[in-house]
Amino acid sequence: MTKMNEWRETTLGEVLQPKGYIRGPFGSALRRNELLNNGVPVYEQQHAIYGIRTFRFFISEEKFKEMRRFAVQTDDLIISCSGTIGKVSRIQKSDGRGIISQALLLLRANKEKIHPLYLQYILSSKEGFNSIVSRSSGSVQVNIARREIIESIPLTLPTLPEQDKILAVLSSLDDKIDLLTQQNVILEALAQTYFQQWLETHKGDQRNVGDFLESTLGGEWGEDTASDSHPMPVYCLRGTDVAMLTTGLASKIPLRYIKPSKYERIILTSRDLILEISGGTDTQSTGRVTYINDRVKALFDLPIVFSNFCRCLRFKKEEYIYPFYLYIKGKWENDEFFNLENGSSGIHNLDYKTFLYSTKYTDTFPCDEDFIVFSKYVSSFFEKIDRNKLQIITLQKLRDTLLPKLINGEVQVRQ
Helix, strand or coil, rough: CCCCCEEEEEHHHEEEEEEEECCCCCCCCCHHHHCCEEEEEEECCCHCCCCCCCCEEEEEEEHHHCCCCECCCCCEEEEECCCCCCCCCCCCCCHHEEEECEEEEEEEECCCCCHHHHHHHHHHCCHHHHHCCCCCCCCCCCCCHHHHHCCCCCCECCCCCHHHHHHHHHHHHHHHHHHHHHHHHHHHHHHHHHHHHHHCCCCCEEEEEHHHHHEEECCCCCCCCCCCCCCCEEECCCCCHHHHCCCCCCCCCCEEECHHHHHHCCCCCCCCCECCCCCECCCCCCCEECCCCHHHHHCCCEEEEECCCCEEEEEECCHHHHHHHHHHHHHHHHHHHHEEEEEECCCCEECCCHHHHHHHHHECCHHHHHHHHHHHHHHHHHHHHHHHHHHHHHHHHHHHHHHHHHHHCCCCCCC
């Protein structure tokens, strides 16, 4: 179907506000010793790449006033600029105040020409992402191209009413995805509440987590390209992917290549939890955890393994998985793993052996019969969570198929 006559050729720079292109402050403007543990948030690359809103660094009110030029506003787009470039996130009204770091680009749309959400869809599409990446370069680490190059990216733009119609289609899909994701958060919160009540009311023997384990397994990072020695393609879970897989999807899990013999030694089963053991920060501890089963593995079109920054906890019985998933996640959410970390200020490592096996970290766990009853009760919660994840994947594929066709005018939305 041909594009409507109202569609016009323009550029990215022409649809921004006069001062709507803002690169993050250089090092001299925001020094490390000015970053605090609380105050006004600093948006970093991870906020654009993963769309998360947990913060490591903050600045004082005084510093914020000094750096107002770099402050985010509702509907601003933030884009990653170094290493992993071209990932886009939009500032929501609920995000509140903050400034961007050196590793971000802020784009502020002219709403008389383009809806900010429509611009986000354009830049998040495969074509839009490639338009940024293909123009960028770097000898060691890829950096986003100069302003004049990025602003010259061509756009084919419909009228604002046509943008509204396209957004109605795409937003309806994203709203369904958000609803399913939120439902998963609620289901897991309910399971956690029931677990805490169960642990309090069903007393047993003083034991540590290691008493319930068959073994623990180290991970495999593999190689980034296939070779004769590493021919097998897999998806490799990192700490970030573990966190995203709890109630959503690990959509940015890296593709790696490993030895088939190694894969045979670490094939994941329904008796496994994956525990993050390295990579924490000063404000976020290691110890994020996720469970594995056939439904989780079916979310991916390749086998999944885990990196050497994680550890597989293989339990003696399948009935232990949900209770100990909730037990370990509760410890992490309560910041109890900070007391079990060692390592440099750059990378924090979890002393998981002490947590699993030391008599200092015992708890009163119920008998096996109670584990079986509880596991059966909460299994319906996690089955629903996993079904929702599969539905999310289906909706994402539909959205990603429609997206380029809608924004290029190949498919038109009828009244």
